[in-house]
Amino acid sequence: MTRQMKLGAFLWATGHHIAAWRHPKAHVTAGIDVDHYIRLARTAEAAKFDMVFCEDAAGLREANVGIASQTSRSIGFEPISLLSALAVQTSRIGLVSTASTSYNEPYGLARIFLSLDRLSGGRAGWNLVTSASPIEAANFGATGLKPHADRYERAREFAEVVRGLWQGGSFPGHDGQSFSVRDPLDLPRSPQGAPVMVQAGASDVGRDLAARTADVVFTAAQTLEEAKAFYDDLKGRMAAYGREPDDIKIMPGVSPVVAKTEAEAREKQEELQALIPDDVGVALLSSYLSISDLHRHPIDGPMPELPETEGMKSRQALVVEQSRRDGLSIRQLARHFAGARGHWRIVGTPAQIADELQARFEGGGADGFNVMPSYFPGELDAFCDLVVPELQRRGLFRREYEGSTLREHLGLKRPA
């Protein structure tokens, strides 16, 4: 059989476009409407997606509460509870939630994810993040954001403990630098061997951690060259940990805007772009880059040089490179960026979208894609109705689920 791509549906309240909440068809309180999420998950499952995915942050998303309330995801469910509800409203699709290694303990986290896994019959995944936001840090003690290297060292040990606990009754206990855990979990081993482990850190230390422990890696890449460079680098690091390249599925984010004609697709895209307020775009870009004074620079001037950060190093490099390459002003970069939050955006007909995805997939830049619809449910529906059948016709995507667990969908080995 031809190699087929993996697809995730990245759920995000009203939609991934920053102005989704201003869209005429927007469901403004989507973030706290469980029926909305049930509908999205069932749509993705009917289209045979591998998984739905939820990001997370334990805090407001923007430092400026006024700005936060103007974005598309200012309120929303905590994702593990949400996915537990979706577990009993779906039957096949994988359920992946983000959770932080900085503000949890490995015993509690391993336990709740294994519980979600058991509730869903082996469909859970954990997206490991180290939490780069100082907003979150301020809700968990006065110590502030820890240095990048320290967060990753804690994350490495955290992941090791979680993997051990997921191995079941044979867990030998752990006594390490940050954690000491004595007993196994009070749950039998996962139907899929262990929940799927997802990561998205793209810095050097983040890539090493992924090469060592991840089953799936989400990433952001604007061009095929960027995507290939990341893909080759990450897969190249795996041998050092005794792993084969196919043991990780690399899934870049993609924000497709699709319609039956190209003109119609462009019109849909322009409609959303025109709804982005400049202050929101700049605030979002600032927050994403972990810098606080971007609004003090002339909005029609170039991006300033950025100071060293303890936030997400890899994000900064990506965004700054893009602004230099395309000669974008702060306003232009903010608006461009705000639409897809730094992810790849493609606008066109079903055939054009499928062409682009196929080129990345077959060109060595991806094992699949994490689909980020600009607004819900409209753009997820459009992707499922128009693009998925085109991918299926080309033999690039499944017509039926082959197995019942997330690990089976993804074609991952069952852990020993």
Added chain:
Amino acid sequence: MTRQMKLGAFLWATGHHIAAWRHPKAHVTAGIDVDHYIRLARTAEAAKFDMVFCEDAAGLREANVGIASQTSRSIGFEPISLLSALAVQTSRIGLVSTASTSYNEPYGLARIFLSLDRLSGGRAGWNLVTSASPIEAANFGATGLKPHADRYERAREFAEVVRGLWQGGSFPGHDGQSFSVRDPLDLPRSPQGAPVMVQAGASDVGRDLAARTADVVFTAAQTLEEAKAFYDDLKGRMAAYGREPDDIKIMPGVSPVVAKTEAEAREKQEELQALIPDDVGVALLSSYLSISDLHRHPIDGPMPELPETEGMKSRQALVVEQSRRDGLSIRQLARHFAGARGHWRIVGTPAQIADELQARFEGGGADGFNVMPSYFPGELDAFCDLVVPELQRRGLFRREYEGSTLREHLGLKRPA
């Protein structure tokens, strides 16, 4: 209208009787069968119970893994994920989960409970525990079990932060001894004002914390006198915190064994008692009392004097008092205790059970009861089919839900 009692259904894998897993009709893997829990929750909802309740401990339930695997709750879902699944499989019944103030952070805990509350349309409750088990402590660092007073001081501050966060956007931040939290939650306020706060600590400091912060208090009482003494003491402490007695609903645990005839009920009870292995009974009693050497004492001799403990002080007093009062040997106490885990057990016809509950309720010992069926689903079904209609005939329990939130079911004020 006559004052009516409140009813909780305490869910617990195969059942509350220690030998439930050995019952001929036992569902041995009930603890990880979500359909089992959905059936139980719907049964309790059809009978108009106020809530289902889940206990919790982040670790194995018994230090001796061999014994643990022989008890009725050696494996099971993490309860917040379980109740999130039940939230979308029920529509009216309250959903109360236990969670620890020792192994969580207030921001994360307040957030996931408010998320469960939103998922369920205002039906969530949090049962605050400080976690007295050294087994749990060993899974969360090498520091061991903290002293009783320290755990309660942390719990008091923890509850204060959680209540503040549940107040929504007006949360002013908190900078205290154990916790520092800056921002409000990323969820709008609960449909019921705030999730219901439940407690069960019965020590002096535990009662003070309950009088200050709890909406519901679970307790264990063998006799009406014990129940009244606790009831009067707790309600008497509330004025000091500016609260009225009716602001807390006191709900003792009760393990009813009911059948159409008394002989049949006694036969059901004897069938279960005969299934208790002595080593399991003694191990459970030891664990419950936080003492390790009970098995070294002659099993047919009296209970030894107990050393000072940092575990649950109030439990020890209760159990030792009972053994002295009834002249029970270790074997007899263990067997008696193992059946209902220190809770009140009543065996009889529907009218006899209703008489007993009515006497406690009208005699000033309870505002309602947390029902602990000896095995599931059989004894929950029997209670709902036989006892609930009898209570309804007597005007002691609702025939229909009056409201839609847990706080409305319980007749509690909406927090300001």
